Amino acid sequence: MERGDGAVKERLSALFVLLAAAVPGLLFAPVFGLWPLVLPIGAVLVGVYVAVELGLRVPALVSWRPLVGLVLGLLAVTWTELGATTAAGIPTGSTFRALADGVTRSWQLTLQSTWPARPDAQLILFIPLAVLVAAVLGVELRRWALAALAPSVVLLGLSQAYLAMSGRDAVLAALGFALVAGGLLAVSREAREHQATRRVGALTLIAPTVVLAVAGALVVTWADPVTPAISLRQNQSVPLPQARYTNPLDEIAERKLKPAAPVFTYRSDAPVELWRITVLDRFDGATWLPSQNYRWMGATIAPTGAVTVPVKEFSATVQYPHPDGPWLPSQLLPYAVSGVAPLIDEETGVLQLNGKPAGPVDYKLSWREPVISGPELNKRGIDAHAESGLGGVGAIPPTLSDIAEKAVGNRRASFQTASELSRFLSKNYRLATGKNLPTGAGLPQLQAFLEQSHIGTSQQFAAAYVVLARSLGIPARIAVGYHGVPPGPDGISVVHNDDVFAWPEVAVEGVGWVPLDPTESAKGATSKSSGGLAAAAAAARDSLPPPDQLEDPELPPTPQASAAQGGRRSIEVPWVVVAVVLVALILLVLFSVPLLKVVRGRRRRRLTGARGVVAAWTEARDLLRAHGVPVTSGMTVRELAEAARPFGDSLHAALLRLAELVDAVLWSGGAAPPEAVPAAWASVKQVRKGLAGRGARHRVRAALHLDSLRPLGLPTIVGSRASAGRLPA
Numbered sequence: 226m227e228r229g230d231g232a233v234k235e236r237l238s239a240l241f242v243l244l245a246a247a248v249p250g251l252l253f254a255p256v257f258g259l260w261p262l263v264l265p266i267g268a269v270l271v272g273v274y275v276a277v278e279l280g281l282r283v284p285a286l287v288s289w290r291p292l293v294g295l296v297l298g299l300l301a302v303t304w305t306e307l308g309a310t311t312a313a314g315i316p317t318g319s320t321f322r323a324l325a326d327g328v329t330r331s332w333q334l335t336l337q338s339t340w341p342a343r344p345d346a347q348l349i350l351f352i353p354l355a356v357l358v359a360a361v362l363g364v365e366l367r368r369w370a371l372a373a374l375a376p377s378v379v380l381l382g383l384s385q386a387y388l389a390m391s392g393r394d395a396v397l398a399a400l401g402f403a404l405v406a407g408g409l410l411a412v413s414r415e416a417r418e419h420q421a422t423r424r425v426g427a428l429t430l431i432a433p434t435v436v437l438a439v440a441g442a443l444v445v446t447w448a449d450p451v452t453p454a455i456s457l458r459q460n461q462s463v464p465l466p467q468a469r470y471t472n473p474l475d476e477i478a479e480r481k482l483k484p485a486a487p488v489f490t491y492r493s494d495a496p497v498e499l500w501r502i503t504v505l506d507r508f509d510g511a512t513w514l515p516s517q518n519y520r521w522m523g524a525t526i527a528p529t530g531a532v533t534v535p536v537k538e539f540s541a542t543v544q545y546p547h548p549d550g551p552w553l554p555s556q557l558l559p560y561a562v563s564g565v566a567p568l569i570d571e572e573t574g575v576l577q578l579n580g581k582p583a584g585p586v587d588y589k590l591s592w593r594e595p596v597i598s599g600p601e602l603n604k605r606g607i608d609a610h611a612e613s614g615l616g617g618v619g620a621i622p623p624t625l626s627d628i629a630e631k632a633v634g635n636r637r638a639s640f641q642t643a644s645e646l647s648r649f650l651s652k653n654y655r656l657a658t659g660k661n662l663p664t665g666a667g668l669p670q671l672q673a674f675l676e677q678s679h680i681g682t683s684q685q686f687a688a689a690y691v692v693l694a695r696s697l698g699i700p701a702r703i704a705v706g707y708h709g710v711p712p713g714p715d716g717i718s719v720v721h722n723d724d725v726f727a728w729p730e731v732a733v734e735g736v737g738w739v740p741l742d743p744t745e746s747a748k749g750a751t752s753k754s755s756g757g758l759a760a761a762a763a764a765a766r767d768s769l770p771p772p773d774q775l776e777d778p779e780l781p782p783t784p785q786a787s788a789a790q791g792g793r794r795s796i797e798v799p800w801v802v803v804a805v806v807l808v809a810l811i812l813l814v815l816f817s818v819p820l821l822k823v824v825r826g827r828r829r830r831r832l833t834g835a836r837g838v839v840a841a842w843t844e845a846r847d848l849l850r851a852h853g854v855p856v857t858s859g860m861t862v863r864e865l866a867e868a869a870r871p872f873g874d875s876l877h878a879a880l881l882r883l884a885e886l887v888d889a890v891l892w893s894g895g896a897a898p899p900e901a902v903p904a905a906w907a908s909v910k911q912v913r914k915g916l917a918g919r920g921a922r923h924r925v926r927a928a929l930h931l932d933s934l935r936p937l938g939l940p941t942i943v944g945s946r947a948s949a950g951r952l953p954a
Contacts, residue, residue, distance in 0.1 A: 232281055234412055239277040241409035242363035242373050243270045248402045249381035250356040255388045256335060257352075258524070261344035265305045265353035272297030273360040291361055298357035299324065306346040306353070323347070327354050336461040339523035339571060340388070348521075355380050370413035374406055386457050407817060411824045463519045463568055466580050470550040473502050473705040474513055477684045477725050478662040484723030488707065489554055492717050493541035497709035498757040499728070499740060500554040500720065504573035506702040510619020511667040513688065513703060519568040519577070526560040526571065531608065532595050533735040540591040548586055551577040554706065554720075556592035557738060557758075564588035572612050573704075594757060595736050599764025602733065605640045607699055611732035614700030618692045619668055628675055629693040636775065638698040643731045643741065644766045645775060646694060650686060650743035654679045668692070686744045687727040700732040704740065728759075741766075819928050822847075830906060834897045835890045841905035842887055845880065845912045846937070851927040852916055858937050862887055876915030883908040 250266045251259065276294035280287040302324070303316050310319040327350030335348045342348050359376035366373040381402065390398055480486075491497070505513040528536065536558070543554055553567055555576040562569075565588045567576040578586070632649035633642050657663055657680045663670070666688035674685040681689070687703045694701035707724040730738040740759045769775065829840035842862055850856045854868050866880035886905045890897040917924070927933075 235277070235281055237412045238367045238370075238373075238409060239274060239364055241405055241412065242367060242377075243274060243360050244405045245374055245377040245402065245409065246270070246356050246359040246363055246380065248398065248405060249359075249377055249384045250352055252381065252384040252390065252398055253352050253387065255390070256340050256342055257344050257349055258341045261349060262352060265302060265349070266356050268301035268305045269298045269353045269357045270360060272301040273357070273364060277364060291365055294361045294364065295357065298353075298361065302327075302350070302353045302357065306350055323350070324354070327351050333461075334521065336387070336458050337463045338521040339526050339569060340458075341525060342521070342523040343566070344524070355383065367409075367413070370410050374409065377402075388458070407820075411821065461520075462517070463521060463579070465517060465519065465568075468551075468580065470581070472505075472513070473550075473552065474505060474666060474684055474688075474703065474727055475664070476549075477682055477705070477727060478664045480722040480725045481662055481682065482660060484721060486722045488720045488722060488724075489543060489545040490717050490719050491541045491543045491554070492712070493539065495539050496711075496757070497539075497541065497556075497718070498759040499704075499706055499709060499726070501556065501574060501704050501706040502552045502554065503706075504570070504575055504702055504704045504730075506573075506613040507616055508618050508688075508691070513666055515575070516570060516573065516613060518572065519570050522559075522562050522567050522569045522576070524561070526558075526569075528560075528593060529558065529571075529737065531611075531735075532558070532593075532737045535596045536593040537596055538591065538593050540589060542589045543587070545586045548578075548582050551579070551581050553577060553586065553588070555590065556594070557740075558593040558595075559590055560593055561591040562588055573702075597736055597758070597761055599761050599766075599768050602736070602739065602761055602765040603641045603644060603768060605736060606734045607638050607640060607643065608732035608734045608737075609700070611700040611738075614702045614730075614732050614738075615695060615698075618695050621692065621696055622668070622672055624676055625668075625672060625692065626696055629696045632693065633697060634772075634775075640731065640733050640739070640765070641769065641775065642697065643694060643699050643701070643733075644762070644769055645772065646690065646697070646699075647729075647741045647743045647762075648766050648769060649772075650690060651745045654681065654686065654743075656680075656686070656744045657682050683725075683727040683744050687729045690729040690741070690743050694729065694731060701729050702738075704728055704730050818931055818934065821934060822928075825934075833902060837902035838886055838890045838897060838905045841902070841909050842883055845883060845909050847933050848909075848912055848916060848927075850937070851930040851933040852919065852923065853927075856937065873915045873918070876912055879908045879911035879915065883912075 247266055247270055251262055253262060273294040275297055276290050279293060280290045286293065300316075303311060303320055304314060307316075307320050307323050308314075310317060310323050323346060326347060331346075331348050331351040335342055335351070338348060359380045362376040363373045366375070389395075491500075503515050505515050507514040507516065538560075539556075545553065553565070553576040555574050557574045559569065559574055559576065562576065565578065565586060567578055567588075569576055574592075576590075629646070632646050636642050636645075654674070663674065663678070663681050663685060666684050671685060671689045671692060674681045675689055691701040691703055705725075705727045707720045708726050710718045710720055710724060712718045728740050728742055730740050733739045736758075739762050741762050742759065826844055829844050830837075832840045846856055846860075846865060849865065849869050849872075852872070854865070854872075856865065856868070860868070862880060862884035866877050866884065869880060870877045883905055886901055886908070890901050916927070
């Protein structure tokens with residue numbers, strides 16, 4: 226019987242260890258999504274449990290259990306994630322190389338990806354491998370329950386270092402891990418009864434502390450939802466290959482000389498205004514350069530917090546037969562790409578491959594576009610917190626600053642000011658045509674364009690606009706790409722060299738980056754009737770009053786002004802936080818206290834001989850303590866029976882029979898008869914039956930009575946054997 230109980234305890238402790246390893250593995254869900262993690266993690270845990278079961282059935286395998294668990298776990302990872310590298314399910318050299326990459330590279334590739342990341346094996350592999358290590362180590366350390374939890378705690382810290390949870394999810398995760406840890410402590414093979422009771426106080430303090438700590442994170446999130454969580458992902462980007470490509474901004478004039486040459490084709494579900502190839506936001510006075518903050522494109526990209534207006538979603542399939550560089554036609558806010566695995570700069574929406582492609586590229590692009598009208602745009606301020614657009618522009622000649630002031634006067638920076646600057650350039654400068662097109666976008670070329678020739682390509686228009694806008698405090702940058710074009714009879718739009726275009730973009734509060742066209746060269750799908758963001762910007766410019774009638778838009782009220790108008794701002798109580806914490810603590814009490822009493826009772830029932838009879842007496846004593854009977858460690862069984870007389874004659878009689886059994890086994894001079902222990906526990910059963918007649922209120926209060934878990938010491942029994950400490954409480 227004891228051997229069977231030992232096997233059950235082995236299995237239970239192994240299951241709790243495996244669950245403890247699974248919880249932090251599943252907490253990588255914000256990185257990959259939940260369901261891509263379930264199968265590989267579940268398969269790994271099954272493999273490790275099979276190793277535990279083999280050790281129970283074949284004792285000779287116990288010493289080999291760690292190796293068996295690792296092998297079965299690696300096979301589980303192979304069959305769930307690396308099936309394509311196997312030969313009929315048998316690992317190959319490619320499999321072992323992929324597993325090695327899972328240890329050395331996949332964790333880093335994940336940090337260099339947008340989230341949720343693509344659940345590809347080359348990225349996700351490190352998670353089931355980490356769960357495997359935590360599970361195998363935990364199983365082998367089960368003799369020391371806290372040590373068995375240590376590998377899972379380390380993995381838990383790693384998951385939170387990738388992306389720390391907060392709010393309700395953090396509370397639920399903490400509760401789940403605390404319950405699993407409590408279960409492991411309760412069935413730990415090393416824990417004896419008195420050790421378990423000593424841990425009760427610690428357990429009932431640790432679990433609520435964990436809950437309250439995570440609830441504190443929820444309060445912080447509620448109080449300051451803007452501050453992002455700290456993550457290892459910060460400042461991580463993909464190192465780009467050292468290859469030289471012609472800057473697309475410098476190719477505009479050359480492409481205009483071969484206007485009929487096709488570049489790429491696309492089929493879209495709505496008219497497309499602009500296709501971007503690259504965005505240039507760094508300028509030293511001579512050269513415009515793009516940012517280099519690229520990540521691997523994940524499964525999807527969540528909407529950016531900078532855009533608070535409504536958005537629409539669009540998609541298009543793109544065929545790019547002869548790419549001139551690594552860049553792919555893209556949009557401002559792409560959120561999904563299929564057909565290729567590109568890099569993305571999330572701030573600019575630029576897509577590019579990791580190196581120049583060797584052949585044609587076909588892919589599907591899905592993107593979001595803000596929806597706002599022209600008049601509403603003119604009411605918006607600029608976004609002073611934009612991550613780019615306010616960099617240096619070199620030493621601007623005073624004459625260029627004079628032109629900027631002439632264009633907008635002394636008005637403060639806003640989208641209306643930005644729109645007026647675009648109108649100024651479109652009215653006073655002309656778009657160059659013909660074969661002798663001007664080139665260059667450094668300060669000398671821009672000074673010649675703005676002060677002398679007044680004629681330039683979109684390259685000079687866009688660069689001049691950005692320099693003037695930044696001198697006025699307006700965040701601006703250059704985008705280079707192509708005009709969208711109407712589809713042909715077959716529904717396919719063909720983009721040619723003649724559609725090449727450079728345009729400025731300004732950062733608008735709540736809208737994001739808005740494209741402007743100071744050349745007024747919009748055509749085809751980029752007409753004012755297309756309804757896109759570029760069309761809204763054109764409508765905003767057309768709705769401006771004459772320059773001498775322009776007025777600054779009203780500023781939104783500051784928090785101080787709002788407080789002054791509305792009195793002292795009251796702080797709303799986060800009732801959701803309070804409710805979650807209270808419910809969590811109630812569940813902890815309702816679950817942990819009765820469970821620990823059940824576990825303690827089962828431990829006592831497994832004792833035999835005189836120890837088993839005394840354990841039955843101790844159980845009866847603790848039952849009466851929970852129901853309010855005043856009990857001291859010096860009371861005898863008969864004294865307790867007299868104290869419990871108000872609970873009924875049957876209960877009193879059961880305690881007297883138990884007293885006779887205790888005296889008999891302790892003073893018989895020989896071993897306790899086999900029937901003594903069952904008879905003692907039968908008396909305990911009668912005590913339970915007598916107490917069950919009390920009202921529901923008394924029974925619930927007794928079940929949750931925490932003090933009855935406190936060790937009271939050994940009961941006093943006539944004689945010296947118990948007081949000598951040989952018998953357990």
